Amino acid sequence: xxxxxxxxxxxxxxxxxxxxxxxxxxxxxxxxxxxxxxxxxxxxxxxxxxxxxxxxxxxxxxxxxxxxxxxxxxxxxxxxxxxxxxxxxxxxxxxxxxxxxxxxxxxxxxxxxxxxxxxxxxxxxxxxxxxxxxxxxxxxxxxxxxxxxxxxxxxxxxxxxxxxxxxxxxxxxxxxxxxxxxxxxxxxxxxxxxxxxxxxxxxxxxxxxxxxxxxxxxxxxxxxxxxxxxxxxxxxxxxxxxxxxxxxxxxxxxxxxxxxxxxxxxxxxxxxxxxxxxxxxxxxxxxxxxxxxxxxxxxxxxxxxxxxxxxxxxxxxxxxxxxxxxxxxxxxxxxxxxxxxxxxxxxxxxxxxxxxxxxxxxxxxxxxxxxxxxxxxxxxxxxxxxxxxxxxxxxxxxxxxxxxxxxxxxxxxxxxxxxxxxxxxxxxxxxxxxxxxxxxxxxxxxxxxxxxxxxxxxxxxxxxxxxxxxxxxxxxxxxxxxxxxxxxxxxxxxxxxxxxxxxxxxxxxxxxxxxxxxxxxxxxxxxxxxxxxxxxxxxxxxxxxxxxxxxxxxxxxxxxxxxxxxxxxxxxxxxxxxxxxxx
Numbered sequence: 001x002x003x004x005x006x007x008x009x010x011x012x013x014x015x016x017x018x019x020x021x022x023x024x025x026x027x028x029x030x031x032x033x034x035x036x037x038x039x040x041x042x043x044x045x046x047x048x049x050x051x052x053x054x055x056x057x058x059x060x061x062x063x064x065x066x067x068x069x070x071x072x073x074x075x076x077x078x079x080x081x082x083x084x085x086x087x088x089x090x091x092x093x094x095x096x097x098x099x100x101x102x103x104x105x106x107x108x109x110x111x112x113x114x115x116x117x118x119x120x121x122x123x124x125x126x127x128x129x130x131x132x133x134x135x136x137x138x139x140x141x142x143x144x145x146x147x148x149x150x151x152x153x154x155x156x157x158x159x160x161x162x163x164x165x166x167x168x169x170x171x172x173x174x175x176x177x178x179x180x181x182x183x184x185x186x187x188x189x190x191x192x193x194x195x196x197x198x199x200x201x202x203x204x205x206x207x208x209x210x211x212x213x214x215x216x217x218x219x220x221x222x223x224x225x226x227x228x229x230x231x232x233x234x235x236x237x238x239x240x241x242x243x244x245x246x247x248x249x250x251x252x253x254x255x256x257x258x259x260x261x262x263x264x265x266x267x268x269x270x271x272x273x274x275x276x277x278x279x280x281x282x283x284x285x286x287x288x289x290x291x292x293x294x295x296x297x298x299x300x301x302x303x304x305x306x307x308x309x310x311x312x313x314x315x316x317x318x319x320x321x322x323x324x325x326x327x328x329x330x331x332x333x334x335x336x337x338x339x340x341x342x343x344x345x346x347x348x349x350x351x352x353x354x355x356x357x358x359x360x361x362x363x364x365x366x367x368x369x370x371x372x373x374x375x376x377x378x379x380x381x382x383x384x385x386x387x388x389x390x391x392x393x394x395x396x397x398x399x400x401x402x403x404x405x406x407x408x409x410x411x412x413x414x415x416x417x418x419x420x421x422x423x424x425x426x427x428x429x430x431x432x433x434x435x436x437x438x439x440x441x442x443x444x445x446x447x448x449x450x451x452x453x454x455x456x457x458x459x460x461x462x463x464x465x466x467x468x469x470x471x472x473x474x475x476x477x478x479x480x481x482x483x484x485x486x487x488x489x490x491x492x493x494x495x496x497x498x499x500x501x502x503x504x505x506x507x508x509x510x511x512x513x514x515x516x517x518x519x520x521x522x523x524x525x526x527x528x529x530x531x532x533x534x535x536x537x538x539x540x541x542x543x544x545x546x547x548x549x550x551x552x553x554x555x556x557x558x559x560x561x562x563x564x565x566x567x568x569x570x571x572x573x574x575x576x577x578x579x580x581x582x583x
Contacts, residue, residue: 045245048258056269070167083180086125098134105131116188122181158214163187207271314342330357431464437473452492469547475540476509484513507572512565
């Protein structure tokens, strides 16, 4: 049987114990590393939130200032005169008023980099004044601005990819009539993008301003899907949160995003930074952490090598020596170079093996000689039986005048008795034993060819070297012919087959001869299971069964049962894993 291995070896226990001791130290290093990451993430998040908040507050203040300048124009004398009494003014007065209006618009435009152009539309005078020129009134543009008047309370109005600040006077939603003039300021999208780009310190960073009402976005990089994914991750929190920073994952990449919402704009401003860029400053710290990890691993490896060389290796050598003794090798002697506990154990082991060897020579060897003599006696009982049957077959063939097969029969008979008489060895290879049985089967098949069909499988090559007691298969075939098939007038069947079951080889001899009764089968099984201790005659089956048990052990031998074809089946079981490589 296979040797049992330990569940946990001493070496494994020692290494595990050392790792357990080092684990708290390594855990402390991991804690320090993670704490550093948390502090850095928190500080960077706060810094980004402050930057976003500062820019958004500055933008709100700037837009509010521009709107205040627009509201101041509502009381401008020139604009009101042109909107109400332009027909009463002379050409010179109208021209001077329009120039003054243009100058004021020019001053408003120059007051902020975010203003692209500033305009006053006066339908009553049929004029449109910009910060650069005075032109004729454009009714289409007036109607477009008037249609946007309902959103005038919103700080920024988005239309046709442009952004406006619109102040109508008076509001048609209040008076129910068209405004007499509309003051507009178109904001510069390029300047807003430039301001957002100024928030980024490297190309991988970016910022965006998103308007909730219109869905308009001003961004410095990536595509719309990227920014949509950012917004989904930002607003999965409570709506009460107006500013925050969080790590989000997009397409497998992590970003640190800081954002702040604006009630004034009804918009959100956010800045995103790749996490890899954020923690670039921790590169040196990561290197030291890797060094610490490698150093810990090196300590474990050095300790493991030390324990293996000075503890596990000597102990394993002692265990291997015990296994050799268990297998029967008593000529073993082990030495230890270092004068320590193992040298003391080794010397006492050598002394114990020597004493055990002397004891075995006196007792166990004598028992083996007795068993061998008993096996020799059991085997000798078979030979006369074979001889009697052989002469009977020869006599029958001569008497019946079967001269055609007589020569073939005598040749086979010679090969058969050559096997029986040429060697006094108690054991032969399974290949030779099967070949001998095959010769005998051919002899019988020749005799009963008209009424018995024989099937004899080839022995698998892997089992040919197994050493077995002589004459264990041929007597079973002989019994099948003489007792099972002798009364069969036709359609007799005999089969010899081989099959491996786990670590056993089964040799099966089956016939379809006379059916054995249940009582007879139980009696035969009982005799095979119990050793014959009295003087009763030992049958061929018992003889073979005892010899197999003496050779291989009590768990092997012969089993009998009814055959699948209605006759009798005998199965020889022998171990194959331990003996298959022996020759």
